[in-house]
Amino acid sequence: METPLSNSGNPSPRPVHRAPLALSGLDFKLLKVFKAVVEAGGFSAAQNELNVGLAAISKQISDLEIRIGMRLCTRGREGFCLTEEGTLVYQASIELFASVDNFRDRLSCAQNELIGDLSVGVIDNTISDERSPLVAALRRIHDESPKVRFRLHASQLDEVERGVVEGRLVAGIVPVYQKREEFDYFNLYEERSEAYCAVGHALFNAADTDMSVDILKDHQFINHRYAIHRDKANFAVYDSDSASASQVEAVAMLIKTGRFVGFLPQHYAAALVARGELRALRPDLINFSTPFNLILRHNTVRSPLVKAFANALGVDLKNPS
Incomplete structure (x- = not known):
């Protein structure tokens, strides 16, 4: 049976002029489903987020395609992929929902009440850092504004930055390398980060007096693909044969083989050191610090909710670093 999109591959003999789309409540619902599917990376992955079955999601996306007269994505054995029109609709939906949130925030501010979604991205493996103000800030927001809904995403640096740029996240808390x-x-x-080795490594039982920065350079260091830190060159030599890792946990796994030295955040390594699995190598000499910042998209209006979040973090939005 043919649908309005069945003949989408056959161009019409003349341009079809459509009336401007008047958004209804149903359209908002369908666009939210589409946005969730894109951000999850496919229909199956979106089931948990939307709390509906695969068949229902597929039907809603088909309904949206029919409603706006565009093929938004391909799905099947080749996997999920946006069409050019789908990318346009996705970006427009981000702007649409951001505008709705801004409208809602302004009304709630007039009523002296904060509501809405606080979508924040944070770099993974930072929960053990007691210097991070994030947990305390979220607690304060919840206690003072219980109608705020938290949307917290822990992922790699490039994913957090991409989320803020695209508007899926209102803020990010990330390490700053550049x-x-x-x-x-x-x-x-x-x-603070320090160099570590594990049980089985030649340096694990070495005396501090026998250890120097130059000696460390004779050992294989793990190359951190996610962190370009100039200070590391003072302590390690990297080449194309170096082991590499893209996350903190992956670095720790390679260190635990007993064959490599690697840098880890001191707060993350503390539990492994306490269990006798890792050893910090001359932390008095071999260490560096990485600044963590709140990042917001440049030249955007700060909503009342973003301002409240920044205030809870102890940040003055008038003084960027």
Whole structure:
């Protein structure tokens, strides 16, 4: 049976002029489903987020395609992929829902009440850092504004930055290796990193007096693909044969083989050191600090909710770093 999109591959003999789309409540619902599917990376992955079955999601996306007269995505054995029109609709939906949130925030501010979604991205493996103000800030927001809904995403640096740029996240809390013009940066705290080896490594039982920076350079260091930190060159030599990792936990796994030395955040490694699995190598000499910042998209209006979140973090939005 043919649908309004069955003949989408056959061009019409003349341009079809459509009336402007008048958004209804159903359209908002369908666009939210589409946005969730895109951000989950496919229909199956979106089931938990939407709390509906695969068949229902597929029907809703088909209904949206029929409603707006565009093929938004391909799905099947080749996997999920947006069409050019789908990318346009997705970006427009981000702007649409951001505008709705801004409208709602302004009304709630007039009523002296904060409501809405606080979508924040944070770099993974930072929960053990007591210097991070995030948990306390979320607690304060919840206690003072219980109608705020938290949407917290823990992922890698590039994913958090991409989320803020695209508008899926209103803010990010990330390590700063180099600043980008797309963001405004606000200082939060610094994370200390040290060099570690594990049981079975030649340096694990070495005396501190026998250990120097030059000696460390004779051992294989793990190359951190996610962190370009100039200070590491003072302590380690990297080449194309170096082991590499893209996350903190992956670095720790390679260190635990007993064959490599690697840098880890001191707060993350503390539990492994306490269990006798890792050893910090001359932390008095071999260490560096990485600044963690709140990042917001540059030149955007700060909603009351974002301002409240920044205030809870102890950040003055008038003074970017």
